[in-house]
Amino acid sequence: MPIPDKLQEVLDDFAFVTTRSERAELLIDLADRFEPVPERIATAPYPEDRRVPFCESEAFVWAEPQDDDSLKFHFAVENPQGLSAMALAVILDQSLSGAPLEQVTEVSPDIVLEIFGKDISMGKGQGLMGMVTMVQSKAKHHLSG
Secondary structure, three states, X not given: OOOOHHHHHHHHHHHOOXXXXXXXXXXXXXXXXXXXXXXXXOOOOXXXXXXOOXXXXXXXXXXXXXXXXXXXXXXXXXXXXXXXXXXXXXXXXXXXOOOOHHHHXXXXXXXXXXXXXXXXXXXXHHHHHHHHHHHHHHHHXXXXX
């Protein structure tokens, strides 16, 4: 099953990035668009079951059911220095919110390597892959719901 079109567009954009500085600039632009979880969904301190395991940026994930049976994903990133987590949250929200859940469940955590580059540190990579895995898990849970 193909991944959602919007996510494929993001991956295609990053495939054209040739330098670390260009990748960093793109990611910073994305992080600047990060909007934390709305208060109607959750307020700090956030529940531990929403925390992304291994994420150094203290990221949290929520999935809000929509009328069309899709999900709207929300994120909190508690570390103000967590630009990578913020950038990924923007990508996941914009590309997977509203997408068919069957497609969301098929998204590989390896997209983190395509977006952030193969030289990402193991610790950061684990946390970011954890964000993708949590989004997948929320979609699977909603499908089986």
